[in-house]
Amino acid sequence: MTSSSQTHFDLIVLGTGSAGQSVATSCREKGWSVAIIDPLPFGGTCSQRGCDPKRVLAGAAEIIARSRNLKGKGIVSENALDWSDLMAFKTTFVEDIPESTEEKFKEAGIHYVHGTASFTDTNKIQVGEQELTGGKILIATGAKPATLDIEGEELLMNSAGFLDLEKLPEKIAFIGGGYISFEFAHIAAEAGAEVHLIHNNDKPLKNFDPDLVEALVDSMKKLGVNFHLNTKTEKITQSGDLFVLEAKEEGKSLRLEVGAVIHGAGRVPNIDELDLEKGGVEADKKGVTVNEQMRSVSNPGVYAAGDVSGSPGLPLTPIAGLEARAVTANLLNEGNKTPNYTATPSVVFTYPMLASVGMTEAQAKDSGKDIKVNLFDMSGWYTYKRMGEKHSMAKVILDKSDGSILGAHVLNSNAEHLINYFTIAMRHGLTAEQLGDTLFAYPSDGSDVQYLLELE
Ligand SMILES: Cc1cc2nc3c(=O)[nH]c(=O)nc-3n(C[C@H](O)[C@H](O)[C@H](O)COP(=O)(O)OP(=O)(O)OC[C@H]3O[C@@H](n4cnc5c(N)ncnc54)[C@H](O)[C@@H]3O)c2cc1C
Numbered sequence: 001m002t003s004s005s006q007t008h009f010d011l012i013v014l015g016t017g018s019a020g021q022s023v024a025t026s027c028r029e030k031g032w033s034v035a036i037i038d039p040l041p042f043g044g045t046c047s048q049r050g051c052d053p054k055r056v057l058a059g060a061a062e063i064i065a066r067s068r069n070l071k072g073k074g075i076v077s078e079n080a081l082d083w084s085d086l087m088a089f090k091t092t093f094v095e096d097i098p099e100s101t102e103e104k105f106k107e108a109g110i111h112y113v114h115g116t117a118s119f120t121d122t123n124k125i126q127v128g129e130q131e132l133t134g135g136k137i138l139i140a141t142g143a144k145p146a147t148l149d150i151e152g153e154e155l156l157m158n159s160a161g162f163l164d165l166e167k168l169p170e171k172i173a174f175i176g177g178g179y180i181s182f183e184f185a186h187i188a189a190e191a192g193a194e195v196h197l198i199h200n201n202d203k204p205l206k207n208f209d210p211d212l213v214e215a216l217v218d219s220m221k222k223l224g225v226n227f228h229l230n231t232k233t234e235k236i237t238q239s240g241d242l243f244v245l246e247a248k249e250e251g252k253s254l255r256l257e258v259g260a261v262i263h264g265a266g267r268v269p270n271i272d273e274l275d276l277e278k279g280g281v282e283a284d285k286k287g288v289t290v291n292e293q294m295r296s297v298s299n300p301g302v303y304a305a306g307d308v309s310g311s312p313g314l315p316l317t318p319i320a321g322l323e324a325r326a327v328t329a330n331l332l333n334e335g336n337k338t339p340n341y342t343a344t345p346s347v348v349f350t351y352p353m354l355a356s357v358g359m360t361e362a363q364a365k366d367s368g369k370d371i372k373v374n375l376f377d378m379s380g381w382y383t384y385k386r387m388g389e390k391h392s393m394a395k396v397i398l399d400k401s402d403g404s405i406l407g408a409h410v411l412n413s414n415a416e417h418l419i420n421y422f423t424i425a426m427r428h429g430l431t432a433e434q435l436g437d438t439l440f441a442y443p444s445d446g447s448d449v450q451y452l453l454e455l456e
């Protein structure tokens with residue numbers, strides 16, 4: 001580790017998440033002196049408070065759903081989730097991360113500081129009592145739950161709180177109809193809670209295909225999730241151990257008494273504490289304003305990557321990695337690397353899973369291209385029938401002029417795999433004919449792909 005008296009570094013990194021760690025370690029490997037700062041236990045959101053612990057819980061919920069689908073078709077046992085065992089299992093994935101991340105920094109000779117960083121000048125960072133100067137500075141401070149302007153908002157539990165719940169409340173409400181609420185609502189419902197999902201308009205999961213979202217909502221309603229669309233939460237109060245949520249659902253009063261109200265209503269770039277003005281760093285509500293090389297448009301010594309960057313990339317882990325790799329290349333070679341966002345896949349880890357890559361049908365229609373839309377209910381197809389899946393759909397959008405694949409949208413147990421096949425094809429320019437001509441093992445999810453790609 002570098003001496004604690006050192007105050008100048010070739011690079012100062014703010015944030016130890018996917019983006020920050022990647023740039024810090026790569027630059028250090030090339031001999032740069034690097035400092036990294038974070039106020040929270042090192043390791044960032046995805047591994048400790050996001051994707052990874054979430055998927056451990058979702059994986060168990062998936063087993064329950066899968067066995068229910070085959071009940072009476074060979075499966076007899078009534079499966080059930082034990083929340084505290086599941087949480088203990090989840091903890092095994094996250095508990096070592098802060099220490100192992102810190103150890104990694106130590107071994108690499110990266111100077112690390114626990115604390116909240118802020119700019120004091122264009123190349124100066126204050127953290128606690130220390131002031132550090134950086135040849136270059138990377139802002140990789142991620143995102144945080146948006147402020148909702150609801151009376152009693154301080155009573156909301158955020159996503160990290162849900163992932164740490166020691167006991168699952170019997171009744172639980174989620175505000176927002178996006179990724180977090182859908183994924184957590186599914187887990188909570190499979191674990192036996194009464195679940196309410198409150199969304200402020202009639203389009204939950206607004207960036208996904210509406211036909212497939214409708215089918216997912218139908219599937220979750222059958223599981224017992226209560227959807228409150230076009231609903232405005234007005235007030236949250238506490239009454240003993242319970243929380244009272246008062247809302248207007250399509251003009252009518254809604255009152256819910258629940259054990260927890262979870263914030264799933266959007267995340268915003270984490271910039272409020274950075275004093276960006278002192279650093280001469282421009283930002284807006286999308287995050288730090290960067291050019292195509294991820295460099296601040298107002299301070300050439302500053303870069304941003306991941307959820308905090310105001311780039312066109314979605315706030316997802318693979319994008320944090322992609323942007324970090326571009327920043328590293330530009331720092332090390334003073335080069336001109338721009339992240340290639342072509343075909344960014346995204347999955348909502350419910351069961352069935354909902355996945356998407358490329359254009360939606362509406363975007364493809366607006367593009368003026370000559371398109372073919374292949375929409376299939378696949379629930380009767382062998383792959384899904386043998387697993388007793390009632391909700392299985394795919395929509396693939398093709399460009400008739402050159403046979404290229406413009407978008408793919410899938411709802412079923414294999415959506416995470418199918419979307420990756422489409423992503424490979426779209427990112428590397430394979431046409432529908434070429435993807436359809438690929439040999440996939442039979443019988444597998446891949447062997448269905450050819451039937452989704454008909455151009456005539
Ligand atoms: C519940 C949940 C589930 C998710 N699931 C998925 C998923 O399944 N798939 C997927 O692709 N994405 C998922 N995401 C999104 C994914 O976690 C993020 O896109 C990714 O973690 C962003 O990485 P990052 O490095 O930009 O930021 P982060 O990992 O958030 O790291 C930012 C770090 O900066 C630190 N920081 C903040 N302020 C300061 C400061 N002033 N000074 C120094 N450090 C600071 C923070 O403490 C944090 O550790 C999920 C997110 C959530 C919340």
Ligand SMILES: NC(=O)c1ccc[n+]([C@@H]2O[C@H](COP(=O)([O-])OP(=O)(O)OC[C@H]3O[C@@H](n4cnc5c(N)ncnc54)[C@H](O)[C@@H]3O)[C@@H](O)[C@H]2O)c1
Binds near residue numbers: 231233266314316
């Ligand atoms: N599987 C994944 O990849 C995954 C999972 C979780 C989170 N994430 C990332 O985290 C980000 C944040 O997730 P999220 O689910 O909080 O946000 P989101 O942007 O996906 O959805 C939030 C929804 O809440 C609604 N909303 C906003 N204010 C509301 C209010 N007062 N009442 C009711 N509804 C309201 C909005 O209309 C919006 O559709 C995502 O954009 C995503 O990038 C990804």
